Amino acid sequence: MMPDEYLESLRKKLKGFSQDERAVLIEEIGSHIEGGEEDPKLGKDPVQRRQKIMSKLDSPEQMAKGFKKVYQPGGLVDYLLIAIPFLLNLPINLLLLALMPIYPWADARLVIIFHLILLGVGFWRRSTLLIVFWLADIAVQLASVLLVAKGYYGSLQTALWCIVLVSLILQLGRMVWQNRHDFLIVTFALLPILMGILSFVLELTIHSNTYVYEPLEIFFFRFYLNTGSFLWFVEMIPLIPFFMVRNRNLRWLGLVIFWLLLGLSRDRLDYGMIYAPSVYYLWIFLPIAVIFLGWLLERFKRRQVIFAS
Amino acid sequence: MSQLQQVRKGSTPLLILSVLSAEKMYGYQIMRELEQRSAGYFTMTAALLYPALHQLEADGLVESEWQENPGKRRRKYYTITSRGRKALVNNKAEWETFLTNLFKTLQPSNKVQENEA
Numbered sequence A: 001m002m003p004d005e006y007l008e009s010l011r012k013k014l015k016g017f018s019q020d021e022r023a024v025l026i027e028e029i030g031s032h033i034e035g036g037e038e039d040p041k042l043g044k045d046p047v048q049r050r051q052k053i054m055s056k057l058d059s060p061e062q063m064a065k066g067f068k069k070v071y072q073p074g075g076l077v078d079y080l081l082i083a084i085p086f087l088l089n090l091p092i093n094l095l096l097l098a099l100m101p102i103y104p105w106a107d108a109r110l111v112i113i114f115h116l117i118l119l120g121v122g123f124w125r126r127s128t129l130l131i132v133f134w135l136a137d138i139a140v141q142l143a144s145v146l147l148v149a150k151g152y153y154g155s156l157q158t159a160l161w162c163i164v165l166v167s168l169i170l171q172l173g174r175m176v177w178q179n180r181h182d183f184l185i186v187t188f189a190l191l192p193i194l195m196g197i198l199s200f201v202l203e204l205t206i207h208s209n210t211y212v213y214e215p216l217e218i219f220f221f222r223f224y225l226n227t228g229s230f231l232w233f234v235e236m237i238p239l240i241p242f243f244m245v246r247n248r249n250l251r252w253l254g255l256v257i258f259w260l261l262l263g264l265s266r267d268r269l270d271y272g273m274i275y276a277p278s279v280y281y282l283w284i285f286l287p288i289a290v291i292f293l294g295w296l297l298e299r300f301k302r303r304q305v306i307f308a309s
Numbered sequence B: 001m002s003q004l005q006q007v008r009k010g011s012t013p014l015l016i017l018s019v020l021s022a023e024k025m026y027g028y029q030i031m032r033e034l035e036q037r038s039a040g041y042f043t044m045t046a047a048l049l050y051p052a053l054h055q056l057e058a059d060g061l062v063e064s065e066w067q068e069n070p071g072k073r074r075r076k077y078y079t080i081t082s083r084g085r086k087a088l089v090n091n092k093a094e095w096e097t098f099l100t101n102l103f104k105t106l107q108p109s110n111k112v113q114e115n116e117a
Helices: A003-013 A019-037 A046-055 A060-071 A076-099 A108-125 A128-149 A155-178 A183-205 A215-234 A239-244 A248-264 A277-307 B003-010 B012-020 B027-037 B046-058 B082-106 B110-116
Strands: B062-067 B075-080
Touching: A003 A019, A003 A046, A003 A060, A019 A046, A019 A060, A019 A277, A019 B027, A019 B046, A019 B075, A060 B046, A076 A108, A076 A128, A076 A239, A108 A128, A128 A155, A128 A183, A155 A183, A183 A248, A183 A277, A239 A248, A248 A277, B003 B012, B012 B027, B012 B046, B012 B062, B012 B075, B012 B082, B027 B046, B027 B075, B046 B062, B046 B075, B075 B082
Parallel strands: none
Antiparallel strands: B062 B075
């Protein structure tokens, strides 16, 4: 097979990769073939050199299979290890509310411990997606619990939880640094932390009882009242492509829909609560903006690689 | 795949990290260097090498950068990271332990030798 035929065949076999991703992989294998064609150690005759290098490639099918294995996202098991506990959050919280009068220890800490076990499973499976999801989720949960508790658990236990929180944040930082070349993972890991911090700041600074609601805000509030509980049950569906599809554009799309549903399905526009409309808007529009920025940066980076050739 | 082939395939990340610990290289160079160091014993096909390189990059053990090659295709050069160096040391130690114990076990013991005598 001639180099061009090989590369064309490889391009076709890389199903599931975007055009840009294929171009980058083809570029690398093309440069490998070129390296062999220029290598005098493979013989004096250029035809002979080409034959030698082509014989050391393996078939395009084999090559594509290797790349697919590397870029296969988390998969079904990882997805279920996030989706099932996520959906169980609501009934578990209701159960804990019912148990708390009898068993004072049955509170959010139990949920955090359960999620810490899932984080351990993530490390055991060496699944980056699972690890970063639970690191970010537990960090946000734990920070909220500690802020609400205000030392209720006693100084020793509060100190221990604070150590756990700092460890989680450090570990998340390490994972983000390790995966800094992958904007999709970085966005997936940091968005919960960003939203948690911003929500907290806004909830402290905005008081809804002094706020006059505008018609659009009332529309959003009604939208939430009508769809909130339904969205709770469907919001994990968009994460299916994120975990199981190789095409990165589809994965970005899955992530943005997930966050949109997450924003729409929360009671952040509740009258009389500390939440204010701006917090609700923030939860809807900011994640979209951040994900769009991540997607654009990734495209820009990839274009740079393609057009520089 | 034979057991020996499986072992050889399992040693791919170690071999790549070892080659990259000396200097940054692009894919073809890595392949050539491996062949030279092993006097042709470790011949790696591109279909084994490149996915392994991409996996090492995904694991944060190597980093890559594209470099211009005037008039030709650009080359993607790989560099070992500090995490990769640590992994190399650990991995090497594991292989040494494995091989030492393997050969120790394969050696006939004195008792067996005496009996045979």
